Amino acid sequence: MAGNYEKLIDPFGRQIEDLRISVTDRCNFRCTYCMPEEGMKWLDRSAVMSFEEIEQLARIFVERYGVKGIRLTGGEPTVRAHLPVLVEMLSKLQGPDGPVDLSMTTNGATMRLLAPKLKAAGLKRVNISLDTLEREKFFQMTRRDELDNVLDGIKAAQEAGFAPVKINAVIERGTNDNEIVDLATFGREQNVEMRFIEFMPLEADGHWMTETVVGQDEIVEKISAVYPIEVMSARGAAPADRFRYLDGGLHGADGPGSRIGIIPTVTKPFCGDCDRVRLTAEGDFRTCLFATQEFGLLEALRSGESEDQLATRIEAAVGTKWAGHQINQVNFTRPTKSMSQLGG
Numbered sequence: 001m002a003g004n005y006e007k008l009i010d011p012f013g014r015q016i017e018d019l020r021i022s023v024t025d026r027c028n029f030r031c032t033y034c035m036p037e038e039g040m041k042w043l044d045r046s047a048v049m050s051f052e053e054i055e056q057l058a059r060i061f062v063e064r065y066g067v068k069g070i071r072l073t074g075g076e077p078t079v080r081a082h083l084p085v086l087v088e089m090l091s092k093l094q095g096p097d098g099p100v101d102l103s104m105t106t107n108g109a110t111m112r113l114l115a116p117k118l119k120a121a122g123l124k125r126v127n128i129s130l131d132t133l134e135r136e137k138f139f140q141m142t143r144r145d146e147l148d149n150v151l152d153g154i155k156a157a158q159e160a161g162f163a164p165v166k167i168n169a170v171i172e173r174g175t176n177d178n179e180i181v182d183l184a185t186f187g188r189e190q191n192v193e194m195r196f197i198e199f200m201p202l203e204a205d206g207h208w209m210t211e212t213v214v215g216q217d218e219i220v221e222k223i224s225a226v227y228p229i230e231v232m233s234a235r236g237a238a239p240a241d242r243f244r245y246l247d248g249g250l251h252g253a254d255g256p257g258s259r260i261g262i263i264p265t266v267t268k269p270f271c272g273d274c275d276r277v278r279l280t281a282e283g284d285f286r287t288c289l290f291a292t293q294e295f296g297l298l299e300a301l302r303s304g305e306s307e308d309q310l311a312t313r314i315e316a317a318v319g320t321k322w323a324g325h326q327i328n329q330v331n332f333t334r335p336t337k338s339m340s341q342l343g344g
Helices: 051-064 083-091 111-121 135-142 147-159 177-190 216-224 297-302 307-318
Strands: 018-022 069-073 101-106 125-129 165-171 193-198 229-231 241-245 259-263 276-279 284-286
Touching (some): 051 083, 051 276, 083 111, 284 297, 297 307
Parallel strands (some): 018 276, 125 165, 165 193
16 A cells, blocks of 8 residues: 655664554553562553544554554553454554554453454454463462463464464573473464563563573573474564474464564564554553653643644654663663553
8 A cells, every 4th residue: 555654763764663552551460570469550540541542643653654563562451441442443544555463462361252352353463471381380470360261362362363373471580491392382282373582671570680581592492402493584673583393383384383483682682673662551652662761642642732743742752762772781771660561
């Protein structure tokens, strides 16, 4: 689809083409690396973007700047009431390649109820979080006894026609690093693409140490010792390095279970190709997950600013985007908000 789009370019020449939108700060889990067990102060509902406000801001990014992809996040996006209504609204936005590529990251616990409605509303892809296959460990990591519902939610997403279904697993040394091969086996058997994510310094209790990081090379080594893999073509702006099984997997070489992805945020940062920006649930614009500065787009929208004025704010904010997140460097500053508040 042709169109006259302005390019949204940051100071390092990277074109912004991917927008992450947090639709709520609330969640039905309490994952240890995402939020504290107790004491979270939820946003007042009046402070959270309405569906109409989300659509207004998203429209600027898609129709003015040619953003190609929108990913809905939270907290947990499925706890937002009437989510399929928002999906239908956003799915109508037209970008450079036609309808915007609309996806969602979820813990999967309610997908049995929502998957068909979300698919019918126009959601194209889902990533479901699953860090362990062990019931007791699942409870320890999420503080909820929901493993069966998540596993059933994965099946529900497949049955609803989402393809590929990707499974996100955050790997933390001493917690679930002994399950790397088991999770890879799960992906092969269930024909889903496993995505292993390095543990990042955004966990709720602020005790992150580099010793807890299981790096990409170690993950590859453990999997390849059981299921030989080879690297696939360069990821470009996508966050995951991808690998395929030399035996083609159990469901054919083109199936999602024939490959894995690894997001090496800590050991092999992909900042140089980053094309992502973010909107928090309260409508603050962030140019990086680890940014220490936010720009209040919702406040400006509610004050009556025009689209041109909002666009000026967006362009100015993108002009502050960092070269990289500086993890493991002495000047790294941990964001004051937890992952659940940032829409990781």
